[in-house]
Amino acid sequence: MRQAGRSLPEYRALRERHGFFEIAGTPELCAEVTLQPVRRHGVDAAVLFADIMSPVLGMGVEVELVEGVGPVVGERIDSAAAVEQLRVSEPEEWAAPILEAVRLVRGELEPDRALVGFCGGPFTVAGYLVEGRPSRDFVRTKTLMYREPETWHALMERLTEQFARYVAATAATGADAIQLFDSWVGALSVSDYREFVAPYSARVLGAAGVPTIHFGTGTTTQLLAEMAAAGGSAVGVDWRISLDDAWTVVGEERAIQGNLEPAVLLGPWERAEWAALDVLRRAAGRPGHVFNLGHGVLPQTDPDVLTRLAELVRSYGHAA
Numbered sequence: 001m002r003q004a005g006r007s008l009p010e011y012r013a014l015r016e017r018h019g020f021f022e023i024a025g026t027p028e029l030c031a032e033v034t035l036q037p038v039r040r041h042g043v044d045a046a047v048l049f050a051d052i053m054s055p056v057l058g059m060g061v062e063v064e065l066v067e068g069v070g071p072v073v074g075e076r077i078d079s080a081a082a083v084e085q086l087r088v089s090e091p092e093e094w095a096a097p098i099l100e101a102v103r104l105v106r107g108e109l110e111p112d113r114a115l116v117g118f119c120g121g122p123f124t125v126a127g128y129l130v131e132g133r134p135s136r137d138f139v140r141t142k143t144l145m146y147r148e149p150e151t152w153h154a155l156m157e158r159l160t161e162q163f164a165r166y167v168a169a170t171a172a173t174g175a176d177a178i179q180l181f182d183s184w185v186g187a188l189s190v191s192d193y194r195e196f197v198a199p200y201s202a203r204v205l206g207a208a209g210v211p212t213i214h215f216g217t218g219t220t221t222q223l224l225a226e227m228a229a230a231g232g233s234a235v236g237v238d239w240r241i242s243l244d245d246a247w248t249v250v251g252e253e254r255a256i257q258g259n260l261e262p263a264v265l266l267g268p269w270e271r272a273e274w275a276a277l278d279v280l281r282r283a284a285g286r287p288g289h290v291f292n293l294g295h296g297v298l299p300q301t302d303p304d305v306l307t308r309l310a311e312l313v314r315s316y317g318h319a320a
């Protein structure tokens with residue numbers, strides 16, 4: 001349950017006193033908010049508290065996470081000169097507090113619960129850097145890709161190197177799995193994905209050294225197949241596609257994470273329960289199903305509904 005913290009009063013209380021990157025940069029606070037959803041909902045995994053933009057702070061980029069908007073970048077990275085300015089750096093230099101938080105969390109978490117580290121997909125993060133803020137159509141990003149392919153590849157090269165080092169360090173420090181969030185990859189055609197994105201995502205996934213989850217949203221079956229080919233022990237799918245159809249596309253030997261519509265949790269419990277059971281029925285007891293929402297938890301979600309959902313999924317597992 002990504003961004004589950006947003007719906008929790010205990011997270012909000014902490015956020016009133018501390019900035020986002022202040023929490024992520026203070027090992028004790030970072031460990032605390034990482035563990036909050038596990039304590040409350042009893043889920044099987046903790047998601048390390050950071051943001052997909054955290055590694056670019058280490059590259060010298062100014063980023064602000066604006067509530068209700070998303071990441072906003074100080075100056076757009078949309079030219080060869082701007083890309084030149086991006087520094088690739090050792091995680092020990094810029095991510096020491098996050099790595100310390102990994103140690104703290106791993107020390108507190110029961111051995112049978114996983115700690116999931118993550119990074120953004122190079123495409124999704126490049127999109128924020130080139131656009132300067134969240135975008136629907138990624139027009140500036142695509143313009144750069146088509147008009148200045150060398151600049152695009154240089155940007156992807158640097159992001160990939162930074163993310164590969166980061167996920168390797170996170171895993172080596174104690175994360176049990178790494179998730180790559182290529183959240184906005186659905187904006188791309190299949191052939192552009194193959195040419196401009198897939199080799200970079202593959203490199204980051206290949207650097208983790210632990211099981212990986214490769215996630216995107218708005219992914220057509222063709223794009224999902226390309227993402228599966230690029231890598232990931234598991235493929236994460238959003239709610240737009242039925243889980244069983246997605247499984248046919250990525251192949252039975254692959255695990256799947258997904259894919260309850262997050263907004264259904266805002267409706268009556270009976271509807272949420274039906275939708276969750278539908279996901280579980282479509283997974284049909286396959287061993288490689290990681291039950292999850294198809295995207296992040298919406299901030300309006302009642303935390304008690306999340307707890308109830310976690311209980312439902314657990315009891316279904318036991319009954320099967």
Ligand code: CP3
Pocket residue numbers: 001002003004005006015020047048049050051052053065066067068069070071118181182183295296
């Ligand atoms: O579960 C967790 O809370 C773990 C940490 C986590 C955050 N962001 C913390 C966060 C994770 C895994 C992310 C990933 C992330 N960040 C993604 C990929 C998510 C996915 O499922 O596709 C994306 C696209 C981002 C960029 C980003 N950061 C957005 C769009 C926002 C929302 C802005 C808003 O408030 O509407 C953020 C902010 C953010 N990142 C919050 C949290 C808990 C909430 C705001 C805050 O506390 O300041």
